[in-house]
Amino acid sequence: MADLVTIMRISVTLLQYDHGIVRQVLDVIGEIVRTHRTSKHMAEMKEMIDFLEQFLDRFHHAKEEKFFFPAALEECPKMTETMNRLVEEHRQARRMIVMALDAVASGDVSKVEERSRELVEHMTRHITEEENHVFPAVENDLREDTDLRIREQYDHFMEEGFGSDYYQTAEAFANEIQDRVLGAGFFKGIA
Numbered sequence: 517m518a519d520l521v522t523i524m525r526i527s528v529t530l531l532q533y534d535h536g537i538v539r540q541v542l543d544v545i546g547e548i549v550r551t552h553r554t555s556k557h558m559a560e561m562k563e564m565i566d567f568l569e570q571f572l573d574r575f576h577h578a579k580e581e582k583f584f585f586p587a588a589l590e591e592c593p594k595m596t597e598t599m600n601r602l603v604e605e606h607r608q609a610r611r612m613i614v615m616a617l618d619a620v621a622s623g624d625v626s627k628v629e630e631r632s633r634e635l636v637e638h639m640t641r642h643i644t645e646e647e648n649h650v651f652p653a654v655e656n657d658l659r660e661d662t663d664l665r666i667r668e669q670y671d672h673f674m675e676e677g678f679g680s681d682y683y684q685t686a687e688a689f690a691n692e693i694q695d696r697v698l699g700a701g702f703f704k705g706i707a
């Protein structure tokens with residue numbers, strides 16, 4: 517039975533929690549673009565891309581790059597090449613966020629749609645790879661004391677730069693913007 521035990525690590529669970537919030541916001545952006553309602557929701561598009569600039573780029577990607585990946589590389593070196601590529605994908609995501617914000621500032625609706633679609637596709641692919649391939653491999657190899665150390669580093673990083681209630685603030689933003697743009701319970705209705 518030992519091989520059926522799933523190892524869970526808090527440093528991974530917290531990254532998955534971030535992913536849930538990011539996906540929720542990406543889904544709202546994707547739905548606006550898919551249904552061609554971008555011109556009606558330019559202000560909300562800006563709010564969501566600004567949110568991604570902070571929560572995804574400055575917070576989530578920074579946690580992966582500063583704390584999780586370096587520790588994981590030591591204890592799970594077979595993922596080195598993959599993690600180097602993931603870091604490059606973070607750089608791409610940052611460039612895409614900047615371009616999407618430029619498009620919003622220019623008021624060009626079709627450009628906003630194009631940039632947003634690219635960003636949603638890029639991040640959906642990236643998150644899916646981390647969730648399905650990278651996290652399970654690292655979780656299997658990561659020592660418990662390392663896991664707890666990373667968690668402390670995340671907490672310190674958050675408290676210093678974002679406030680100790682940042683998870684709650686970010687989750688509340690994702691729920692509120694989803695309800696405001698799509699109506700309460702939208703994704704539950706189509707699930």
Ligand SMILES: [Fe+2]
Binds near residue numbers: 642646
């Ligand atoms: Fe990542």
Ligand SMILES: [Fe+2]
Binds near residue numbers: 531576580643646
């Ligand atoms: Fe991630």
